[in-house]
Amino acid sequence: MDLGLSNKAALVTGGSRGIGRAIALGLAAEGAKVLLAARGQDGVDEVVREIVAAGGTARGVVVDVATREGAARAVDEAALAFGGLDVLVNNAGGSLGVGPFDAADADAWARSVDLNLMSAVWASQAALPHFEKKNGGVIINVTSICGLEYCTSAPYTAAKGALASLTKEMGVDLAKRRVRVVAVAPGSTMFPGGSWDRRRKADPARIDKMIADELPWGRFGSPEEIANVVVFAASDKASWITGTSIVVDGAQGRAV
Numbered sequence: 281m282d283l284g285l286s287n288k289a290a291l292v293t294g295g296s297r298g299i300g301r302a303i304a305l306g307l308a309a310e311g312a313k314v315l316l317a318a319r320g321q322d323g324v325d326e327v328v329r330e331i332v333a334a335g336g337t338a339r340g341v342v343v344d345v346a347t348r349e350g351a352a353r354a355v356d357e358a359a360l361a362f363g364g365l366d367v368l369v370n371n372a373g374g375s376l377g378v379g380p381f382d383a384a385d386a387d388a389w390a391r392s393v394d395l396n397l398m399s400a401v402w403a404s405q406a407a408l409p410h411f412e413k414k415n416g417g418v419i420i421n422v423t424s425i426c427g428l429e430y431c432t433s434a435p436y437t438a439a440k441g442a443l444a445s446l447t448k449e450m451g452v453d454l455a456k457r458r459v460r461v462v463a464v465a466p467g468s469t470m471f472p473g474g475s476w477d478r479r480r481k482a483d484p485a486r487i488d489k490m491i492a493d494e495l496p497w498g499r500f501g502s503p504e505e506i507a508n509v510v511v512f513a514a515s516d517k518a519s520w521i522t523g524t525s526i527v528v529d530g531a532q533g534r535a536v
């Protein structure tokens with residue numbers, strides 16, 4: 281199936297590792313030009329090199345998208361690099377190890393909300409004028425099954441839940457601008473160096489028990505399994521999907 285992504289300009293926030301890296305590679309493999317944004321230069325450079333070595337087009341920018349200035353800069357760099365913007369993937373996020381409600385102080389709330397919610401707000405706002413020039417665009421918000429149900433990480437769950445709600449609001453509000461907005465909600469996703477890999481190394485028995493108790497397919501998801509859905513959702517073939525969430529979790533989540 282030709283997804284029609286060839287030569288489209290895409291920004292992937294948090295594209296230097298894990299799920300974001302797989303999304304950047306997946307979009308580039310479909311012929312999109314990809315700018316990836318993260319705070320660490322080395323990770324950005326490595327993924328840019330990987331994409332270019334595979335024959336794709338990629339650039340990187342080192343920014344903190346949890347700030348309004350950083351998010352806007354990432355968007356503007358992508359538009360400058362590729363002569364416009366067609367696809368914005370708001371992927372940067374994470375639970376920041378914050379934990380339950382009674383463990384989260386004011387700083388934990390601010391950091392969680394800035395990273396998991398406001399980064400997507402600021403980047404999406406900045407993307408609108410660029411989408412206008414192209415008569416439309418696509419925004420993918422990477423949320424989580426945390427956000428759809430209880431998850432032992434109150435600020436993260438609240439911020440991801442807010443991002444899922446925002447996806448509906450934006451999907452309706454931006455329809456007249458021909459901008460689709462889709463949330464992709466991964467379940468627990470394992471990759472080398474990722475948060476689940478670190479937890480497995482620290483306490484293998486606990487992760488084995490989690491797999492047995494909570495993961496119906498007896499394994500974690502992979503970044504590529506999430507990225508495949510993001511790439512499809514970003515493509516013209518998903519033209520009637522907007523203002524909604526797609527769960528990609530191997531039936532891990534218990535919400536209907």
Ligand SMILES: NC(=O)c1ccc[n+]([C@@H]2O[C@H](COP(=O)([O-])OP(=O)(O)OC[C@H]3O[C@@H](n4cnc5c(N)ncnc54)[C@H](OP(=O)(O)O)[C@@H]3O)[C@@H](O)[C@H]2O)c1
Pocket residue numbers: 293294295296297298299300317318319320321323343344345346371372373374375395422423424425465466467468469470473474475476
């Ligand atoms: N892995 C899972 O099990 C899972 C499950 C559900 C949902 N998700 C969601 O999927 C997304 C990706 O998760 P992941 O596990 O791949 O995360 P990860 O391994 O922690 O990678 C996060 C990426 O975002 C970048 N990043 C973090 N903070 C940033 C900031 N303030 N500004 C710019 N870039 C930033 C990181 O690079 P730098 O550190 O260099 O900035 C990295 O490229 C997140 O939104 C996460 O909440 C993950």
